[in-house]
Amino acid sequence: MEKIMIIVPHEDDELNLVGGLLNLKEINKDNCYIVFVTNGEYDLPSIIREKEARKSAKYLGIPDKNLIFLGYPDTSPNSKNHIYHTRKPDIFYSNHNIRQTYLELDDEFHYKVFKKHANYNYDSLLEDLVLIIQKYKPDILITNDFDSHPDHRCLSLTFEKAIGIVLKKVSHYSPKIFKAFAYPTAYRGIADFSQINIESTKFNTELYSLNEMQNPYYKWVDRVRFPTGKDVRRKFVLANRLYKNLNKHVSQRTLLESYNKIINSDQVFWERRTDNIALHSKITASSGEVAYINDFLYFDCKNILNCKAQKAELINAAWMPKKNDKEKTIRFEFATVQCINVIKLYQNFNSKGIIKNIRVKMNQYTDDFILNDLVSEIVINACNTDFLEIKILDDLTGNEGFSEIELYEPKSSNIIFMQLLNDDNFVYDKYYFDKLNIKMYAYDGIISSYIEPKDLIFYLNNLEISYEDLILVNRKKIDIKVILKNDRNKCIEATFLKITKMTRLINHIMNVSNSFIVNINIFLNRIRNKIHKFLVKYLFLRKKKNN
Secondary structure, three states: OOOOOOOOOOOOOOHHHHHHOOOOOOOOOHHHHEEEEEOOOOOOOHHHHHHHHHHHHHHHOOHHOOOEEEOOOOOOOOOOOOHHHOOOOOOOOOOOOOOOOOOOOOOHHHHHHHHOEEEEEEEHHHHHHHHHHHHOOEEEEEEEOOOHHHHHHHHHHHHHHHHHHHHOOOOOOOOOOEEEOHHHHOOOOOOOOOOOOOOOOOOOOOOOOOOOOOOOOHHHHOOOOEEEOOHOOOOOOOHHHHHHHHHHOOOOOHHHHHHHHOOOOEEEEEEEEEOOHHHHHHEEEOOOOOHHHOOOOOOOOEEOOOOOOOEEEEEEEOOOOOOOOOOOOEEEEEEEEEEEEEEEEEEEOOOOOOOOEEEEOOOEEEEEEEEEOEEEEEEEEEEEEEEEEEEEOOOOOOOOOOOEEEEOOOOOOOEEEEEEEEOOOOOOOOOEEEOOOOOEEEEOOOHHHHHHHEEEEEOOOOOOEEEHOOOOOOOOEEEEEEEEOOOOEEEEEEEEEEHHHHHHHHHHHHHHHHOOOOOOOOHHHHHHHHHHHHHHHHHHHHHHHHO
């Protein structure tokens, strides 16, 4: 049974990142772990956020023993300093002048391991993340990516540094890593829950992002999409498990207000592969710092603050040969002979220029390639090689270089998951439509792909029908079966229902009801939150007096 570990900055981000999947009954919750990096003390007593996280996990069916709290401070986008920029021997002081990790209801992770609290700084956080991954060795790791919150940025970058260390230290460990956005696809995503169908996740780029995708090395088409549970796709909020889960975080009023952005018919991620041969190779170069090539960091950030006022200022985290270097070559040497099928090159985003021409050399193999993008993938077929060299053929004008170079052996493609799409929305048992625009989404464990109608076989009432004829069918209800042409064992059935005036009226009534219920819940949560904060403050002061 696969062990899943979800690492999030704040109590509630587990729902932003994987709420739709955590509510799936198919997931073994006994083998699911959630790591909370911060204790939520910036605006509230930390005990409030801690209790809410435990209630939420209990509702999900995740055992309390599977919750790991690191006890580091959270911050505001308006903060003047951050733990990410605090390196040993310096110590970061929280909003309440606290300098060490702590937890109210239990001992935090660092104290359980070392019997002492960790000082607030980047090095302590990095050490704890490395230790957690090494200790549990999860098969699947899920965490957030680089969006507008400084705590999210901190975890995204520190996690990448940590996993880079672990992958080199722990032999034969190659977990699947999925990164997602807490804000652009969830908390600050597109409010589309009011549509007739529960729609697929969309990306809502935040102000002052590095680029449209916020992480410049991602493309929307490359996202990995997983289906959410049936109970998460219910239109009535009181019957929707994810909505009820969000309501466990009473103190986070705006989280509940964002239910219409968080609840979708799919959950999207970007996969970071760990079967990269370069991670375990000896790397040398004619000049430049080669450690950046396989440290798992795409980029680093000079200042993760000022999120609402300007773009994040990056610092170079790439191998950049010196301008006077005539060779401009990087070399990978392997302990055993390798077969290499794919070379993936990530150029330095912090450069004004781009490398366009390279030469690849291996045993009995030399070829030149043209690069046209920030991320380029070269497909080759080279076996029995004990080295690989990449030579830059261009003249360098600035900070051109490679942030990461990944080398992969051949992999057999076998679809492990597929889902029918209409207008890019996941189609489950029933789908309401104005017009048909069908494709198939497939994921083989490495690559997401979209299968066009020409590669599909359609059946209507058990009779084969062409796609052109199918989209002309004028019925209120269409029951279809879709089969892959190249694999007739892969089949999906669905019912399409024509949208009518009655459908729109029922949906409108549902939306009005949902809005009323949500507003009532938010009002009640405000009252509960005020009472809770008062009681926590009163009991804390009383306890302090008694001491």
